Amino acid sequence: MAAHLKKRVYEEFTKVVQQQHEDLSTKKLRLTKPSKSAALHVDLCKATSPADALQYLLQFARKPVEVESVEGVVRILLEHYYKENDASVRLKIASLLGLLSKTAGFSPDCIMDDAINTLQNEKSHQVLAQLLDTLLVIGTKLPENPSVRMRLVEVACKHLTDSSHGVRNKCLQLIGCLGPVEKGVAKEAESQAAKDVQKIIGDHFNDQDPRVRTAAIKAMLQLHERGLKLQQAIYSQACKLLADDYEQVRSAAVQLIWVLSQLYPESIVPIPSSNEEIRLVDDAFGKICHMVSDGSWVVRVQAAKLLGSMQQVSSHFLEQTLDKKLMSDLRRKRTAHERAKELYSSGEFSSGRKWGDDAPKEEIDTGAVNLIESGACGAFVHGLEDEMYEVRIAAVEALCMLAQSSPSFAEKCLDFLVDMFNDEIEEVRLQSIHTMRKISHNITLREDQLDTVLAVLEDSSRDIREALHELLCCTNVSTKEGIHLALVELLKNLTKYPTDRESIWKCLKFLGSRHPTLVLPLVPELLSTHPFFDTPEPDMDDPAYIAVLVLIFNAAKSCPTMPALFSDHTFRHYAYLRDSLSHLVPALRLPGRKLVSSPVSPSITPHEDPSQQFLHQSLERVYNLQHLDPQGIQELLEFTIRDLQRLGELQSELAGMADFTATYLQCQLLLIKALQEKLWNVAAPLYLKQNALASAAAKQILEETYKMEFMYSGVESRQVVIIHHMRLQAKALQLIVTARTTRGAEPLFGMCEKFLQEVDSFQRCFISELPHMQGSFVDKLLDLMPRLVTSKPSEVVKILQTTLRQSTFLHLPLPEQLHRATANIIEPTGESDNPLRFTSGLVVALDVDATLEHVQDPQGTVKVQVLYPDGQAQLIHPKPADFRNPGPGRHRLITQVYLSHTAWTEPCQIEVRLLLAYNSNRSKASSRIPKSTWSESLEALPPSENGIEGTIPFSKPVKVYIMPKPARR
């Protein structure tokens, strides 16, 4: 029976709904221009039950409303509001009012009076709260109208006595957001209530409901944010709130105290239960420190974070935060840190500990022990040992900020930071290493501390090791043993993780140049020289030996006595390293030898750098030759290209520049070569082979121009013109070659058309640059443009050919900074002989780890390509989260590539490489076109127009041995 009834109810229900839909549609059809307000009005009038009305309203809310009709809709809604008996419908109407007032371009002052009126007779607390929310929206929409705000604040004050927490909450929020901020504005005419918002809000700090208390504090903070100077009297109230039972109140109170401490750092506050007085910022610091051991971790995080930004606190209080008196059976015990320090200062190197070494020594006076730390005592000790890593990270960050501003504190917190290197969560470890690096200018590591720091070098996480290398780059070590220790550990690191080579060398470079005097006494030992005997010459390719030499040579740079200790082969090795690893080995003034390169004094600006000079000179040379015989030009270009490539290898800082120009010259060379082919003189079809050469050259030039445009960071528009110009020439070449080889004018016609379009768009894009390009291909072409447009394809080709031959070689200006995007795949190494076995049809994940340099927007452009032996290629887009940014211009890609294939009989190698995707639409040339979203641009742009997408391989391919096995049945 019941089931039957239910069924009937459902039937009826569905029927009703259907009818509504029909009505709706007919209604819409009948109205010629459906006015929103009218439709809504009709709907609402028709609604028989509150549920119906609610449905209508919900549907209505889904559609946007035009600015013009907002007011009308609001009127309709208000009308229904007064008629409506059901609270839920009124609630929805209230929320709709708020939503509508947010409409852009609509000024809600016209509906404000009505909105305030609705408050008068409302009984439901929820609706009241919603209405106040609407008023808040209205108020925020009218920022330049103080009287309106005043009225709203008054209304809010009136409702502050409401018994519902929701209403009080909203009132406080409203007062916080709209309350008058400037002192003078509150005129006498204004009501009493609106005058002192701070007092009104402050009264609700003691509200019985924790949510209202929180809202009150938040409102106060809001006022502060809006620029009102909070009164100092609030401080004592806020302090009381720190002991609140509810975490959100405590959390907000901590913020408020912090704000006050920043406002009145120097005021004096009394210490309760004693006659003493302290600075407010110190008192607040103590109180916030106390909250670091709060019961709720949210509050702890909040407190720990805020501690970092309290830099005015006196050093006495600051240092207490690291204080923790140990005791055992009421006897004073030294902390491990103190013991370590003592061991160090007594000159004894860390010995194995004996039983009872940490036995407590002196008796303590029981009365003097303070178990509950008053104030700041040990706050960071607690924070760093906290259960939640969020708190620990916040504490480390705070330590960092405080240590940066106080060198003495930095010295003290060192022990604690070093301890954090052993945290169980990698993030925390990483954070503390970074922190240490940031404060490294303030500190000198003791040997025992260094020991602990270096122990982390064996960490299996590359991030951690690299961060540590960075840290070592800028640490100060106090003794020569320390340097030795660091070197030994770094070498250990090198043998364990050979991939860290570069990073370790770099680290040793800085270590050497920072501590020349400490390295000096170590030199004989490190080079294993002997006063009487010749020692065997070490292997020059050993990375460890190179590491040692990097350290020594960098130290020798500022220590002229050092080279005297070198043996003969050291000098030879120096010459070799200076040549091959010039970025790591500085130029040295070696006695009795001619300088390998001229000494670089720091005053010389980069422009006067000889290698830079060389670069410019060779370019000058090339650009000046205009009238040499073709053979001579070719040879000169070839030599210059060779020189530039070599320069790029030697001077890493000029590599980008050199490569860029070399590529450009290469293009030019190809062009010249192609134009000198004999095929131009003979009837075309006879020289198919030659012809292939020319078209290949054109193709290559095109490729190279894309590389030039997209692979280098720092390319400016001046360069882009030249590149595009070169591309245009290549296209012209292509056109000529095709014209020579194809019969019939039909296909040629289209090509000519396209080419002319391109010339046109070139002109449009680079109109401002054209004056600089006198005598160039395009310049001449544009002069001939009217003729070209009207003439036949064969004519066009002929013209092109002559212009191409006559055009001059454009000078490529160099930008300040130019870097070539490079990628280096670290993992997989490609050395493994063990094939990666997996069942065919299933996937196997291959870890790919690569470093990218000078790649702009790697998330969008870098792709991974996998080439299977059967020629199948797979392109993988790594997730944006797989890219990390360890430094400016550097990125690191750590991702997983999924491989799959059908079964093979033998294991075989696949190739993995990184590609740089480009899209000529996104090029710098067309950057003036406003950026549209991805999907739009796809649809909007015709595919023919320059929309060339492509990829440039920019890493060496790595081979991976894989073996898909047939699945076993």
Next chain:
Amino acid sequence: MPEIKVTPLGAGQDVGRSCILVSIAGKNVMLDCGMHMGYNDDRRFPDFSYITQNGRLTDFLDCVIISHFHLDHCGALPYFSEMVGYDGPIYMTHPTKAICPILLEDYRKITVDKKGETNFFTSQMIKDCMKKVVAVHLHQTVQVDEELEIKAYYAGHVLGAAMFQIKVGCESVVYTGDYNMTPDRHLGAAWIDKCRPDLLISESTYATTIRDSKRCRERDFLKKVHETVERGGKVLIPVFALGRAQELCILLETFWERMNLKAPIYFSTGLTEKANHYYKLFITWTNQKIRKTFVQRNMFEFKHIKAFDRAFADNPGPMVVFATPGMLHAGQSLQIFRKWAGNEKNMVIMPGYCVQGTVGHKILSGQRKLEMEGRQILEVKMQVEYMSFSAHADAKGIMQLIRQAEPRNVLLVHGEAKKMEFLKQKIEQEFHVNCYMPANGETTTILTNPSIPVDISLGLLKREAAIGPVPDAKKPKLMHGTLLMKDNSFRLVSPEQALKELGLAEHQLRFTCRVHIQDPRKEHETVLRVYNHLKGVLKDYSVQHLPDGSITVESILIQATAHSEDQGTKVLLVSWTYQDEELGSYLTALLKKGLPQSTA
């Protein structure tokens, strides 16, 4: 005055045999039921005859609560429930319920099979006992009966350790068991909300110690192990099977993982494997790191730690071995120790306390030549290290917990009397609460001041709230009503309803008071003066001068007549009903002070 009585049967000014009786609001609860490690006679178990001489324990105890699985907190449980006889509920957390029988069984085996004792509980008894256990979740409020409820809080210390709140009505007691306020590698820190119990019973093992940070100790430990292994030496770590062993395992496991070390780590098998299984299961009870990463990999699924075989001890090359027992007094750890002691490359690390007389204690105190059984002399060349890995709260931790819970009284157990004395003094000084430290068998009585809830009808509340000024959170408010105590409940109702319910007729009660005032003037003038005066003072009330020469203030009537003998004295008759008692007495007091001199 209601009171809470606490009697420790064990662990009163002592460590071991934890067993505390609590009577709260007529309910009797036993907290923990442990054994004493130091005794092998009757003293090893609590004296249950204290509870009742004859008669069943079940009738006297409402429930038993076990805080964690250490034997000094649960060792006497089968004896208590099966041999003495108790059939009521026993509460413990899920991990405790899982691991406790393993330890009890082990304990039984050692006592009965090795030492050959009779009259000890049997395996069956352990099983029967565990059937009476009710497992509870963290923060779950369990109703033991209609009035008594208990709730568990996380305590750190060992897996499944909990603090319990016992609550009857408004009175409550929190028992901490053993707890740890600093997190370690596998467990989090103890946490309690601001529950403001009447009494907090706290352990105080480290009452006089403030410990160094855990990180230093861990780092030292790892460095020692790492150095030895790099040298090619072997490391022996004697441990007890549960608790610290797991922490050290996690520590070494993660270190091996981080540092990419290859040397093998072994764990001597036995009951550990079973227990490890439970560690894997109860992930929610572990610390943040393990909880967050277990989806990728459960940290207790050790990659580097393998089961130990006797033959491995002779293998060449470096290795790390965890072996039981922890004090090197017998068993596998001692065997391995004898094999390795001669080589100075090797190392033994004692992670905990060693009892006097054990080999562990001897080597820790620096003895280098040990006499083994059979008059053999064993020369110890290996390095001996001591690392304290203890999971009890130190003095600061205890204070921190007290601060979190805000109890009205504190009672210390599970510690040495001398150390407690210090902590007690500190607690009283810092928190201004009473602190007790009863010895075993000594009863402490704590008076409580419970608030008694009274029901009030909404109508009455609203009516009374509407009278007078707007309610203010800062000021108490006077309300009128009739307190009805009926059927064990308290209700505040309006007088009319009370009369109706009780079937009584209403009587009017009026207070009348005469106040003499020296005033030579005429009566009506006096009345006018009084009227003006009252009007001036009582601004919030309606003061009216009636035509018949009397004054009304609200419903209070004031009439003035001349004194029959002395015309200079006027008699003011003030009359009010008992409902207006407050105002009436105020008015009389006001009038008694006399009128102000100038009536202008």
